[in-house]
Every structure is written in structure tokens, then in C-alpha cells.
Amino acid sequence: MNRVTLEKKILSENDRIAGDLRNRLAESGTLCVNLISSPGSGKTTLLERTLDRLPRNYRVAVLTGDIQTENDANRLKRFGFPVKQITTGGTCHLDARMVERNLTDWTLDHLDFLFIENVGNLVCPASYDLGEAAKVVLLSVSEGEDKPLKYPAIFFKSELVIITKTDLLPYVPFNLVAAEENTRRVHPGSEIMRLSCINDDGVEGWLDWLQKRKSAKVELSYRT
Amino acid sequence: MHEIGIAEAILEAVKTETRQRPGWVPRKAAVRIGELAAVNPDTLRFGFEALTRETELESLQLEIEVAPRRHLCSRCNLQYHVLEFDLRCPQCGQESTRCVGGEELEIAYLEMEAYEPSNA
Numbered sequence: 001m002n003r004v005t006l007e008k009k010i011l012s013e014n015d016r017i018a019g020d021l022r023n024r025l026a027e028s029g030t031l032c033v034n035l036i037s038s039p040g041s042g043k044t045t046l047l048e049r050t051l052d053r054l055p056r057n058y059r060v061a062v063l064t065g066d067i068q069t070e071n072d073a074n075r076l077k078r079f080g081f082p083v084k085q086i087t088t089g090g091t092c093h094l095d096a097r098m099v100e101r102n103l104t105d106w107t108l109d110h111l112d113f114l115f116i117e118n119v120g121n122l123v124c125p126a127s128y129d130l131g132e133a134a135k136v137v138l139l140s141v142s143e144g145e146d147k148p149l150k151y152p153a154i155f156f157k158s159e160l161v162i163i164t165k166t167d168l169l170p171y172v173p174f175n176l177v178a179a180e181e182n183t184r185r186v187h188p189g190s191e192i193m194r195l196s197c198i199n200d201d202g203v204e205g206w207l208d209w210l211q212k213r214k215s216a217k218v219e220l221s222y223r224t
Numbered sequence: 225m226h227e228i229g230i231a232e233a234i235l236e237a238v239k240t241e242t243r244q245r246p247g248w249v250p251r252k253a254a255v256r257i258g259e260l261a262a263v264n265p266d267t268l269r270f271g272f273e274a275l276t277r278e279t280e281l282e283s284l285q286l287e288i289e290v291a292p293r294r295h296l297c298s299r300c301n302l303q304y305h306v307l308e309f310d311l312r313c314p315q316c317g318q319e320s321t322r323c324v325g326g327e328e329l330e331i332a333y334l335e336m337e338a339y340e341p342s343n344a
Contacts, residue, residue, distance in 0.1 A: 124226035
């Protein structure tokens, strides 16, 4: 028996495509954000607010993933930005090739922000690099505050955790402090925001975060 | 349930490697899955067996090593396994530590055997 040492990443092909995408996005100065959450935590609603409220001088595009239907793309197209639905036909996450394939109609040089709304799932999207600058995970207050402990991988890999639907806090037994503690246990360096798209709390903070992150990203790509 | 996709990627790597080594047959693929990789070893094995059944790779064994979440202490340099999300250094109590393992999703090695045509 002959042992051949490989020491190779299993998803090396995905990672290669994601790496190419990351380079292209850095060159064009486009900030790419990968939004991840369980189904129904408010990714599409947050994107609706984002497209509506970001200063109009920004050029934005959205790729939105679901197993079936064009519903999310139809909701997001109303804001006049380019939006493309990726229907995975059963696959529970987006991978880098799907992103690459769906970007071909757009010129990245013309984009300031690229939002990728992943398939609603806290497990599988953690394994697939899409070439994004940041993963952002959403956790709604109608879920359990122990989600970070149950799904540590995605909370560990996300730069920002947004606790959504905070307008529901008076009606649900969600312990905000425990949710934040659980997040920090899994990922001490994560940034945490509280937000409601219904009463607008925290939306400004999110828009600021995006714009700051975008300028940081631009500086970074100038340096290289 | 993305373990099927992971199993496919492993088989793809095995096939690529085998094509480069004419006369050798793959017998075992050893993979390393980190605790933070969001991949369930049992589901991965199930997917792997489903994909290889009644194919030329049916006899290929899959060995899965689960890699623990390891942190490195910035004060005393101890490397330790993080249990129950307790990130503090067990030796000196330092809170500032860095994750150095647990995200692996890797093929470690492949065992191959020289092909011997059967006499039958």
C-alpha cells in the first residue's frame, strides 16, 4: 500500500473560484456582503430597507438565493437596482460557482455594493466561501437565544451579527443579553447590532456599518 | 444537508489523483473535518457510501478524523482543545486567545495499491 499525502482542501475548487471573485471585487472596489440566516429571519426585508435607504449615489446589485421561486427577486426589483434570483433547485446553500455564473451580465467596476442573500440555512452556507468581504448573520428574536451555541460555525465565521425584529421583544421570551453573550462565547471578536425594520431602530447603524466597511475596503484595494 | 456535495468533492479529488497514477487503485481516502466546519461525519459517510455504491470506487474506504477546536494562548503559548465554548486558557486564565484549529475540511491522504489483474 502506498500512501499519497494530499493535504488539500476538500472544497478547493469552490475556494479557487471564490478567491478569483474576491480579487475581482477588490480590484473594482465593490464591497460584497454575504447575508446568512435561518429562513424567515428577515434577510429580504433588511435588503428592502437597505436598497431603499442607502444614499442614491451608490450603485448596488443583489443576488438572492432560494431553493424555488422568484419571489425575493420580485420584492427587491422594485427599488430599481439590478437583482438576480438564483434558484438552486434543492441545494441548501449558494456556492462560488453559482455566484460567478450569475455575475456575468454585470460589470463589477460599476458596482459599489454587491449583496448576496444566501439560502435560508444556518448550517451549510458556513462551508462555502463566496468571495465576499464579510459574512453577516441575522438572528431574529422569534428564534432562540441559544442559536449561536447550536450553530457555532456560522456565528464564528461572521464578522457582524444582526439581531432582527427587535420590535417583537415585548411579545416573545427572547433574552437579548443571553443571545449576545452566546454570540461572544462562540466568537469573541464579533460585532453585534440590534435592529428592527418595522420601527426602524438600528437601520441607520447598519447603513453606517456598510459605508464604513466600504471605505475600509476601498483603502485596502488601493494599497495592493 | 450539503454533505453529499462534500462527498462529491472528495470523490472528484480521488479520481483526479488516480488519473495521474496509472496502475494504482485507491483503497482509502482519509479526510479531516473540523468541529467548526459544519459537516456531520455520519451524514458525510452516508453520502459517500451512496455515491460509491455499485461504482468502481465501491471498495474505497473513507476515514474521517474529527479535528477539535484548538486555541493558542497569547500569554503562555499553550495550545488546547476548547470544550463547551470556554475559550479561556486552562493554564493561565488568559482571555485573549486565537483559534488555530477546528475549521478543517481537508483530504489528508490517499492510500493506493498497485493494480494486479486477477487470474480468474
